[in-house]
Amino acid sequence: xxxxxxxxxxxxxxxxxxxxxxxxxxxxxxxxxxxxxxxxxxxxxxxxxxxxxxxxxxxxxxxxxxxxxxxxxxxxxxxxxxxxxxxxxxxxxxxxxxxxxxxxxxxxxxx
DNA sequence: GGAGTGACGCGGC
DNA sequence: AGCCGCGCCACTC
Numbered sequence: 001x002x003x004x005x006x007x008x009x010x011x012x013x014x015x016x017x018x019x020x021x022x023x024x025x026x027x028x029x030x031x032x033x034x035x036x037x038x039x040x041x042x043x044x045x046x047x048x049x050x051x052x053x054x055x056x057x058x059x060x061x062x063x064x065x066x067x068x069x070x071x072x073x074x075x076x077x078x079x080x081x082x083x084x085x086x087x088x089x090x091x092x093x094x095x096x097x098x099x100x101x102x103x104x105x106x107x108x109x110x111x
Numbered sequence: 112g113g114a115g116t117g118a119c120g121c122g123g124c
Numbered sequence: 125a126g127c128c129g130c131g132c133c134a135c136t137c
Contacts, residue, residue: 009134028119032133038120043134045118050135064119071118081118 009035013047014054016107020061023088024105025097027065034107045071060084067100 012035020026028048032041044062048071051057060081064070072081072095082092091098 032119037133039131040133041119042117042132043119046116046134048118059118062118069118074118 009043010047010050013044014051014057017057017059017062019107020058020105023090025061025063025090025100025103026105026107027063029065030106063097067097069095
């Protein structure tokens with residue numbers, strides 16, 4: 001029985017997010033697809049909420065498909081997310097990742 | 112056990 | 125071309 005517990009959903013999201021290289025960004029949709037749930041992009045963001053407890057999950061590197069820091073408001077500080085990104089060399093202007101497409105990192109489907 | 116919510120994505124107007 | 129609304133999936137109360 002290769003039954004995959006739905007609880008793994010979060011774990012899977014975390015695993016993928018953890019694989020995001022330093023100084024790179026990814027999208028909820030891409031992660032959702034990587035875990036085999038392209039329609040669950042929303043749930044991915046939900047998982048990010050719980051990921052706050054996991055320092056290994058760089059949720060700040062996850063933005064929406066537009067490259068907007070939609071979840072920045074959920075971080076401790078008002079601009080914590082942007083600061084973390086800037087710290088990695090990711091420039092953010094108006095809550096949008098500069099050269100987002102260039103910094104965008106797509107997870108391995110094999111993962 | 113049902114209903115509401117949410118850090119998205121896409122389609123339609 | 126921008127703006128509005130719906131759908132989907134997992135989780136909590």
